[in-house]
Amino acid sequence: MKTRPLAVLALLMLIASAPLSAQLSFTATYDTERKVTLRGTVTRIEWVNPHAFFFINVTDSSNIVTNWALEFGNILDLERSGWSEESLAIGDVVAVEGVPARGPARQAYARSITRAPSGERLFVVTPRPAPRAEPAPRWPDGKVRLGPAPGKKGYWGTASAVGLVENTGTPIPMNADAILDNISDVDRVAPFQPWAKALYERRQRRLLRDDPMARCVPPGGPRQFHTPHGIQMVEQREVNRILVLLGGGNRNWRLIHTDGRPVGQAAEVVPTFYGTSVGRWEGDTLVVETVGFNDKFWFTSGGLPHTELLHLTERISRPDLNTLRYDVTVDDAGAYSRPWTGGWTLQWVPDEEIQEYFCEENAESTFDR
Amino acid sequence: MRTRKFLLASLVACFFAVASGFAQEGHPLKGTWSGDWGPTADQRNHLTFVLNWDGKNVTGVINPGPNSFPIKSVVLDPVNWTVRIEADAKDPAGNAVPIVAQGTLEDLESYHRTITGTWRQGATQGNFRLTRD
Numbered sequence: 271m272k273t274r275p276l277a278v279l280a281l282l283m284l285i286a287s288a289p290l291s292a293q294l295s296f297t298a299t300y301d302t303e304r305k306v307t308l309r310g311t312v313t314r315i316e317w318v319n320p321h322a323f324f325f326i327n328v329t330d331s332s333n334i335v336t337n338w339a340l341e342f343g344n345i346l347d348l349e350r351s352g353w354s355e356e357s358l359a360i361g362d363v364v365a366v367e368g369v370p371a372r373g374p375a376r377q378a379y380a381r382s383i384t385r386a387p388s389g390e391r392l393f394v395v396t397p398r399p400a401p402r403a404e405p406a407p408r409w410p411d412g413k414v415r416l417g418p419a420p421g422k423k424g425y426w427g428t429a430s431a432v433g434l435v436e437n438t439g440t441p442i443p444m445n446a447d448a449i450l451d452n453i454s455d456v457d458r459v460a461p462f463q464p465w466a467k468a469l470y471e472r473r474q475r476r477l478l479r480d481d482p483m484a485r486c487v488p489p490g491g492p493r494q495f496h497t498p499h500g501i502q503m504v505e506q507r508e509v510n511r512i513l514v515l516l517g518g519g520n521r522n523w524r525l526i527h528t529d530g531r532p533v534g535q536a537a538e539v540v541p542t543f544y545g546t547s548v549g550r551w552e553g554d555t556l557v558v559e560t561v562g563f564n565d566k567f568w569f570t571s572g573g574l575p576h577t578e579l580l581h582l583t584e585r586i587s588r589p590d591l592n593t594l595r596y597d598v599t600v601d602d603a604g605a606y607s608r609p610w611t612g613g614w615t616l617q618w619v620p621d622e623e624i625q626e627y628f629c630e631e632n633a634e635s636t637f638d639r
Numbered sequence: 640m641r642t643r644k645f646l647l648a649s650l651v652a653c654f655f656a657v658a659s660g661f662a663q664e665g666h667p668l669k670g671t672w673s674g675d676w677g678p679t680a681d682q683r684n685h686l687t688f689v690l691n692w693d694g695k696n697v698t699g700v701i702n703p704g705p706n707s708f709p710i711k712s713v714v715l716d717p718v719n720w721t722v723r724i725e726a727d728a729k730d731p732a733g734n735a736v737p738i739v740a741q742g743t744l745e746d747l748e749s750y751h752r753t754i755t756g757t758w759r760q761g762a763t764q765g766n767f768r769l770t771r772d
Contacts, residue, residue, distance in 0.1 A: 464717050465666060465667070465715055465717040467717070468717030468718065468720075469667065469717070469747070472747065476748075480748040482662065482664060565663055565664055565665030565666075565669075566662065566663060566664055567664060568664060575664065575665060575666075576664075576665060577665040577666055577669075577692065577694070578665065579694055603694040603695075604665065604666060604692060604693075604694040605665070605666075
């Protein structure tokens with residue numbers, strides 16, 4: 271009898287801890303070395319962010335029925351391609367080819383979904399059409415606008431790089447999760463201090479499964495500029511600040527002061543996930559200095575370590591309507607032997623708004639099956 | 640009784656699962672650590688370490704407060720995550736008693752990562768275990 275309150279408390283804490291193992295990287299979740307082919311009847315559809323799932327009952331040759339969870343993409347991409355929750359119905363029979371989850375879970379990522387018996391391919395995501403080339407929009411005083419032109423819609427979408435590496439002119443092969451194809455390339459990624467290099471290698475070898483962002487911790491630093499589902503930059507000139515709104519990650523925001531205040535010293539501010547940012551314009555380039563980061567997050571995909579000594583200098587420019595150039599100099603004497611610079615571009619997504627996307631909404635992305 | 644032990648273990652596991660949501664991701668030694676050392680399982684001495692990383696050296700203090708003593712050196716070997724700590728404690732007469740602790744950093748991804756190993760304080764040999772608070 272005495273154990274009952276303990277049991278209730280344990281259950282509550284288990285429930286509370288569940289979302290913390292929410293959104294692992296694709297590589298950590300799925301074993302791309304294997305394939306699985308399934309045919310079954312749809313029993314449930316989870317049309318939610320960040321990963322849509324449906325579930326099917328699969329009957330094997332011994333007439334035993336097992337239920338599989340099948341991830342099939344992100345609903346923002348799917349809806350943009352014309353699909354909806356109604357595109358599939360409970361009771362439909364589908365054939366699926368996919369990549370199984372690591373471990374014993376009956377879960378897979380569906381690469382191909384076909385409705386039986388018609389053979390209709392479902393949930394195929396179509397690429398966005400190439401945008402028209404146009405000059406960057408400008409404010410009446412001639413300064414470049416970082417957001418949409420008046421009366422227009424749009425936001426900054428996919429980044430041209432999945433991870434931050436030092437600009438050396440030679441690309442470093444890595445997968446979509448920023449896991450190096452060849453771990454021996456580690457010395458080309460950044461000028462690590464020995465402990466930081468060892469930690470980065472360890473994170474890579476563990477397939478980034480310890481990524482704090484998988485637990486919905488905010489993507490501070492450069493990571494916000496390559497988080498899935500884009501960013502919006504809102505220039506509030508009347509109050510001398512710029513907001514960076516994140517479409518993905520945890521749908522939060524960062525503030526850049528442009529009122530001429532001095533750059534804060536890390537010792538004078540409470541360390542935070544986004545730090546304290548001060549921006550100034552150098553011609554058409556917004557130069558942002560940021561200090562005051564905490565060390566509770568990964569500041570870029572791929573698991574680059576940092577310390578509270580991190581000082582970022584970001585250079586953001588818009589050479590044309592469709593391109594945002596993002597370069598960042600990382601100065602962290604706690605983790606790197608010298609300052610270093612990397613960057614990428616972001617593509618403008620015209621005539622669309624960032625859609626609602628919450629990291630926590632689909633905390634059950636790894637189903638215990 | 641068995642169920643009770645199991646539930647208690649579950650509670651502790653859940654607590655660590657919750658806490659790990661805000662793990663420190665920077666230099667793995669930075670932070671406050673607590674634990675004990677001693678020559679036997681029954682003879683234990685409480686330890687609190689406060690460690691910091693300034694970009695070049697790990698600095699810190701053992702048992703902060705009126706009986707604290709500074710750490711002379713901390714060397715982290717990231718190849719196998721071993722740690723060597725040297726400090727000088729004081730005996731009741733105020734004489735320096737050298738401490739050399741050699742341990743291994745484990746469970747690096749956890750907020751509550753640990754260091755376990757051997758502890759020599761003057762002529763006394765023992766072991767120690769520290770857990771990051």
